[in-house]
Amino acid sequence: MNKLELLRTFVRVSEMSSFTLAGESLGLPRSTVSEHVQSLEKLLGTRLLQRTTRKVQATQDGLALYERSKDLLSHMDEIEGLFRQDEASLAGRIRFDMPSIMARRYVMPRLPEFMARHPHLELEISSTDRRVDLLSEGFDCVVRVGAQPDQSVVARHVCDFELFNCASPAYLQRYGVPQSIEDLAQHRLVHYVGALGSRSEGFLYEAQGKVHRVAMAGSVTVNSTDGYESACLGGFGLIQAPRVGMQPFIQSGELVAVLPQFKAPSMEVSLLYARQRHLPLRVRVFMDWLTQVIIQQTH
Numbered sequence: 001m002n003k004l005e006l007l008r009t010f011v012r013v014s015e016m017s018s019f020t021l022a023g024e025s026l027g028l029p030r031s032t033v034s035e036h037v038q039s040l041e042k043l044l045g046t047r048l049l050q051r052t053t054r055k056v057q058a059t060q061d062g063l064a065l066y067e068r069s070k071d072l073l074s075h076m077d078e079i080e081g082l083f084r085q086d087e088a089s090l091a092g093r094i095r096f097d098m099p100s101i102m103a104r105r106y107v108m109p110r111l112p113e114f115m116a117r118h119p120h121l122e123l124e125i126s127s128t129d130r131r132v133d134l135l136s137e138g139f140d141c142v143v144r145v146g147a148q149p150d151q152s153v154v155a156r157h158v159c160d161f162e163l164f165n166c167a168s169p170a171y172l173q174r175y176g177v178p179q180s181i182e183d184l185a186q187h188r189l190v191h192y193v194g195a196l197g198s199r200s201e202g203f204l205y206e207a208q209g210k211v212h213r214v215a216m217a218g219s220v221t222v223n224s225t226d227g228y229e230s231a232c233l234g235g236f237g238l239i240q241a242p243r244v245g246m247q248p249f250i251q252s253g254e255l256v257a258v259l260p261q262f263k264a265p266s267m268e269v270s271l272l273y274a275r276q277r278h279l280p281l282r283v284r285v286f287m288d289w290l291t292q293v294i295i296q297q298t299h
Contacts, residue, residue: 003040003043004073004076005036006036006037006039006040006043007040007069007072007073008026008073009022009026009028009033009036009037009040010036010037010040010048010049010062010065010066010069011066011069011070011073012025012026012138013033013037013049013056014049014058014062014066015135015136015137015138016136016137016138017055017056017057017136018055018056019033019034019037019056025095025124025138037049044061044065046059046061047059047061047062048061048062048065049062050062070274089120090118090120090121090281090282090285091120091121091282092121092122092280092282093121093122093123093124094121094122094123094124094140094141094282094283094286095123095124095126095138095139095140096123096124096125096126096139096140096141096142096143096286096290097125097126097127097128097132097134097139097142097143098126098127098142098143099127099128099129099143099145099225100127100128100129100224100225100226101225101226101229101245102127102143102145102294103125103127104127105245106293106294106297107290107293107294108125110293111123114286114289118282118285121282121286126139129223129224129225131144131194134153134272134273134274135152135153135274140273140279140280140283140286141271141272141273141283141286141287141290142271142272142273143158143269143270143271143272143290143294144269144270144271144272145161145242145267145268145269145270146267146268147268152275153272153273153274153275154272154273154274154275155270155271155272156270156271156272156273156287156291157268157269157270158269158270158271158291158294158295159269159294159295159298160266160267160268160269160298161242161243161244161266161267161268161269161298162242162243162244162263162266163240163241163242163243163263163264163265163266163267164240164241164242164243164246164247164250164257165238165239165240165257165258165259165260165262165263165264166232166238166239166240166241166246166249166250166255166256166257166258167232167237167238167239167255167256167258168232168233168234168235168254168255168256169253169254169255169256170235171188171232171235171236171237171238172256172258174235175187175188177256177258178238178258178259179259181205181214181259181262184203184214184216187216187217187237187238188216188217188218188219188236188237188238189202189203189216189217189218189237189238189239190218190220190221190222190228190231190232190236190237190238190239191218191220191221191222192221192222192223192228192239193221193222193223194223195223196221196223200218200221201213202214202215202216203216203238203240203264204240204264204265205259205262205263205264206263206264206265207262211265216237216238218236218237219236219237220236220237225241225245228241229241229245232255233249233254233255238258240264242267244297244298269294271287271290271291273287
């Protein structure tokens with residue numbers, strides 16, 4: 001049996017802490033995943049994973065093997081593509097995650113052109129506003145919008161999203177058009193939070209090199225970009241959202257830009273990937289294409 005395949009299976013089980021989830025991501029039955037791990041343990045003469053009814057955890061030997069296996073598999077992927085001059089011959093899986101609206105509006109419509117160039121690649125696409133764990137969930141790369149405090153991964157800057165202050169015509173007819181920061185005391189904000197139960201930052205704006213926060217009332221709190229946009233269109237309050245996403249609604253008259261002189265700080269868009277010396281060529285090629293697609297949307 002191919003030893004590298006055994007290692008790949010073991011690494012994926014270690015990352016996902018589940019034989020079932022690892023099998024789904026690798027396209028293998030759970031029984032085959034279990035057989036791979038057992039064969040590797042027999043080959044090495046040590047127990048690599050501790051199995052319980054609720055979770056799979058690596059033993060001390062398993063942790064040591066996991067760290068070495070990641071580098072080895074990365075190098076092998078690099079070697080396999082080292083002498084390929086034709087990118088159309090790239091093969092293998094790429095697992096990536098990005099915000100749902102970005103996937104639906106900008107990336108998925110362009111994806112057929114990428115797949116036409118690289119017909120042997122397989123893509124695993126996660127589109128959610130939840131902050132996935134790049135390492136433990138086995139993602140090759142992740143698109144993130146906003147500050148990146150995680151120092152355990154590499155963040156490649158892609159672009160910056162300029163933010164608009166928007167509201168629906170129905171909302172403005174009811175509450176009036178704000179002309180100053182003081183007017184916000186009479187207005188409502190659609191609150192966006194990463195996790196329900198956490199506190200909204202309020203209305204943000206930059207002035208004299210500093211970021212200011214204005215606490216505002218609001219009856220709706222959301223934790224997704226789709227919900228944020230829909231709540232604004234529904235007339236529940238002001239939002240501060242990327243110009244690239246709001247411009248079509250501004251042009252159609254479904255939303256109106258307000259307080260243009262009080263802009264929130266731009267949001268950085270980054271591509272995150274694991275800290276390692278070499279990225280597989282297929283991942284580098286995909287990340288370059290994805291970067292171009294995102295940048296083109298901002299112009």
